[in-house]
Amino acid sequence: MVAPQPDGILLVDKPQGISSHRVVSIARRRLGLKKIGHAGTLDPMATGLLLLGAGPSTRLLTHLVGLGKTYTATIRLGVGTDSDDADGTPTSTAGVAAADVSDDAIERAVAAQRGVIDQVPSTVSAIKVDGRRAYDLARKGEEVVLRSRTVTVSRFVVTGREDHTVTVDGVDVPVVDLDVVVDCSSGTYVRALARDVGAALGTGAHLTALRRTAVGPFDVADAVDLEDDSVDVAAALARPADVARRLFDVVALDAAAAKDLTDGKRVAVEHPDHDGPVAAVAQDDDRLVGLVSVRRGRLRVITNFPAPAPVGTTTDGAHA
Secondary structure, three states, X not given: OOOEOOOEEEEEEEOOOOOHHHHHHHHHHHHOOOXXXXXXXXXXXXXXXXXXXXXXXXXXXXHHOOOOEEEEEEEEEOOEEOOOEOOOOEEEOOOOOHHHOOHHHHHHXXXXXXEEEEEOOOOOOOXXXXXXXXXXXXXXXXXXXXXXXXXXXXXXXXXXXXEEEEEEOOEEEEEEEEEEEEEEOXXXXXXXHHHHHHHHHOOOEEEEEEEEEEEOOEEHHHOEOOOOOOOOHHHHOEOHHHHHHHHOEEEEEOHHHHHHHHOOOOEEOOOOOEEEEEEEEEOOOOEEEEEEEEEOOEEEEEEEOOOOOEOOOOOOOOOO
């Protein structure tokens, strides 16, 4: 009997120091697939949750990209960098005396970044400017002007503070490190939050640590380490139907209705009108048949999910 190709959403805990694309490459090798999709990347310095898609489940990734994110981070006041994180080159090293930055002043600067804000992304970012990545332009010394974007920061709180001294280019610099937790909309740059807090305080600032702990309802506690050879990566894939249930309303289909929807037919159901996505799940094998909308008791396909192709076929339903 031919085994089906891997199909599902993989929660990965990315280690520090490697790119997200390297993580995708490891997943390809571990799962034996040429193409695997992802729902957003993390900078090499950052750690934490990445969502990857294998097989037909890559079609779910479009609906995962826009989910809210939760991060823990450390902001260092007193030193700024050109990338707004520890991987960049210091651009300001004036330092900051602990007595000059009160907890109340920090709270005011942090509070100004909460809610719906206009944020200018970090210059060293993957945003494209005239078809070229901003970080490529910045590293070549070209001027980079990025437009602000509206983002939502629903939580931004300081959970710890440490006043100490660090050595930058052979010079001792007094700094204040702030441990923070951030809940934000997709597209928010935590590095830019650090930069703007430092600007408000007049100290300069950058991130020294960043960890993504959650994406929507998915938590890093449930993620796997792809560099651990003892992990059964295929077994760790979250089933498409299970993922869809965590995100959408569900309509159950009997075998005949599931086949009709797969064949592109309009299927009648008892379900309130809904613009979708609604997850259409086959009752007999608990398979995600499609994401649909509901109009006047009939389903309309938004995205269908074919059954996984057997191993050895030339397509895997994935996209880059």
